[in-house]
Amino acid sequence: MTTAETGHRLAVLRPYRPAPAQMSVRIGPLPAAILCFCVIMAASTAWAQTGPAMLSPLQVIVKWSPLLLRGFAFNILISLLSMLLGTIAGLGLGLALLSESRLLAAVSWLVTQFFRNAPWLVLLFFVMFLVPFQVTMFKTTIPLPDWIKATVGFALPVMANVAEVVRGAVRSIPSTQWEAAESLSFTRRQTMWLIMLPQCIKRMLPLWMNIYAIVAMSTVLASIVGVSEMLTLTAQVHAAEGGRPELFAPLYGFALLCFFLYCYPINVWTARLERRFRVR
Amino acid sequence: MQAIGDWFQRLYETTGLNFSVFYDAYDWGRYFSGLKMTLLLSVTTILLSLIIGAFGALMQGSPSMLLRLPVNAFVVVFRNTPPLVQLFFFYFGLGTMLPAVEAAGMRVPLLSNVQWAIISLSLFAGAFNVEIFRSGIEAVPRTTLEAAEALGYTRLKAYIHIVLPLAIRVCLPALNNNLVNLLKTTTLAYAIAVPETLYAVKQIWSESQNVFEMMVVLLATYGILVGILVWLMHRWERAMHIPGYAR
Numbered sequence: 001m002t003t004a005e006t007g008h009r010l011a012v013l014r015p016y017r018p019a020p021a022q023m024s025v026r027i028g029p030l031p032a033a034i035l036c037f038c039v040i041m042a043a044s045t046a047w048a049q050t051g052p053a054m055l056s057p058l059q060v061i062v063k064w065s066p067l068l069l070r071g072f073a074f075n076i077l078i079s080l081l082s083m084l085l086g087t088i089a090g091l092g093l094g095l096a097l098l099s100e101s102r103l104l105a106a107v108s109w110l111v112t113q114f115f116r117n118a119p120w121l122v123l124l125f126f127v128m129f130l131v132p133f134q135v136t137m138f139k140t141t142i143p144l145p146d147w148i149k150a151t152v153g154f155a156l157p158v159m160a161n162v163a164e165v166v167r168g169a170v171r172s173i174p175s176t177q178w179e180a181a182e183s184l185s186f187t188r189r190q191t192m193w194l195i196m197l198p199q200c201i202k203r204m205l206p207l208w209m210n211i212y213a214i215v216a217m218s219t220v221l222a223s224i225v226g227v228s229e230m231l232t233l234t235a236q237v238h239a240a241e242g243g244r245p246e247l248f249a250p251l252y253g254f255a256l257l258c259f260f261l262y263c264y265p266i267n268v269w270t271a272r273l274e275r276r277f278r279v280r
Numbered sequence: 281m282q283a284i285g286d287w288f289q290r291l292y293e294t295t296g297l298n299f300s301v302f303y304d305a306y307d308w309g310r311y312f313s314g315l316k317m318t319l320l321l322s323v324t325t326i327l328l329s330l331i332i333g334a335f336g337a338l339m340q341g342s343p344s345m346l347l348r349l350p351v352n353a354f355v356v357v358f359r360n361t362p363p364l365v366q367l368f369f370f371y372f373g374l375g376t377m378l379p380a381v382e383a384a385g386m387r388v389p390l391l392s393n394v395q396w397a398i399i400s401l402s403l404f405a406g407a408f409n410v411e412i413f414r415s416g417i418e419a420v421p422r423t424t425l426e427a428a429e430a431l432g433y434t435r436l437k438a439y440i441h442i443v444l445p446l447a448i449r450v451c452l453p454a455l456n457n458n459l460v461n462l463l464k465t466t467t468l469a470y471a472i473a474v475p476e477t478l479y480a481v482k483q484i485w486s487e488s489q490n491v492f493e494m495m496v497v498l499l500a501t502y503g504i505l506v507g508i509l510v511w512l513m514h515r516w517e518r519a520m521h522i523p524g525y526a527r
């Protein structure tokens with residue numbers, strides 16, 4: 001969500017690299033995951049006090065992992081769909097931000113700021129409560145299940161963030177390119193689609209992946225509004241196992257681990273791409 | 281105040297737009313206490329996360345592997361997992377393991393949900409702040425540090441008096457972004473029943489049946505809060521700026 005790539009202007013300092021540029025992680029993903037899992041397991045030693053008939057936290061996780069992992073796959077599906085929707089809408093909004101029409105640019109700026117600055121959870125509530133559960137068009141009723149509404153709810157902030165990324169990337173291309181395109185008698189639309197955007201893809205990719213990692217982590221918010229994704233299922237599994245309090249930490253720890261294993265490689269890859277594509 | 285209430289009352293009677301918070305004293309009280317809770321959460325988590333970030337960045341720059349490794353692990357884990365799951369892990373997972381204490385004749389958990397929310401959100405934002413401060417510290421030239429060393433500063437004193445003031449100026453834009461993000465993330469405390477703005481507003485709309493109007497109020501509230509934070513950060517940025525160097 002950062003757009004702070006403007007360099008600092010303090011002459012005494014060396015060039016400032018924005019935060020995610022390099023992760024400075026000297027531990028690999030696998031040791032980190034193992035470490036994380038060990039901490040969780042160490043935190044759940046309380047099971048030793050329970051009777052022999054009860055399953056240990058590890059056994060509970062193994063027993064329910066197919067269900068939990070299916071929930072996790074649902075999270076990923078939601079994140080992919082909302083990313084797709086948000087990217088398409090965000091590309092449009094970003095082009096509107098750059099449009100020559102003052103009015104269109106102003107309106108789209110307002111929309112972008114609105115969706116960028118509202119909390120994700122509030123936007124999710126917004127869509128969940130204000131979009132009807134079914135729409136009737138031409139006498140056919142299309143049901144809108146809650147997970148589709150949640151997808152739309154996530155797509156809105158994605159749209160605003162992608163729009164900012166598109167605008168920033170197009171702005172970062174030297175204006176001489178516009179002039180060169182003009183002198184070759186490209187129209188504005190042709191310049192944008194044939195010259196600007198293809199160059200921008202490289203600059204946008206790391207930021208876009210960053211947004212994706214944030215969306216993937218945000219999909220758990222859907223559990224608050226009742227979509228049966230991983231976190232909802234985790235709570236249900238906990239209840240099904242008798243609601244033992246010592247099961248909370250391992251079960252939520254398992255959810256943490258799943259998200260970590262999914263998001264960490266994305267982040268490492270993003271950092272690598274960012275280093276490779278650094279324009280300087 | 282009375283005039284505002286009357287105006288919204290009339291708006292309800294003429295158009296059906298029921299902004300109950302502005303004329304109903306009970307709804308207003310709930311909304312206001314929710315707002316106070318959001319402010320409490322934001323201010324404490326911002327301060328705590330800044331402290332965590334500063335200490336983490338100091339530890340990350342230390343020559344000892346033993347200090348660097350835990351900070352790196354902390355940053356990596358907290359950056360790559362959903363804040364909501366972290367919150368649940370802390371509140372349900374660790375919260376139930378802590379011993380309960382006797383207070384006013386009742387057994388209550390050692391840490392309340394508000395305290396857990398503050399801890400969890402501070403750690404989440406702190407992990408990002410560590411990275412932000414670190415990149416700021418890296419921008420401070422080695423020669424400056426060597427000059428400090430020549431003047432007899434210890435590592436800690438040089439960090440507090442020389443490196444950190446310069447680093448903060450450099451990383452303010454990124455910090456600004458992260459703190460705005462943190463303010464928005466305080467809504468997650470809703471999930472563990474912390475009575476903050478979202479929670480209060482949800483209660484109001486389920487009783488007064490005015491979802492749309494309260495949504496507008498809610499979005500406006502967060503818009504204004506974010507606006508205030510951004511304005512404060514810009515003022516701070518201006519106040520911190522070194523004469524003769526910045527634009």
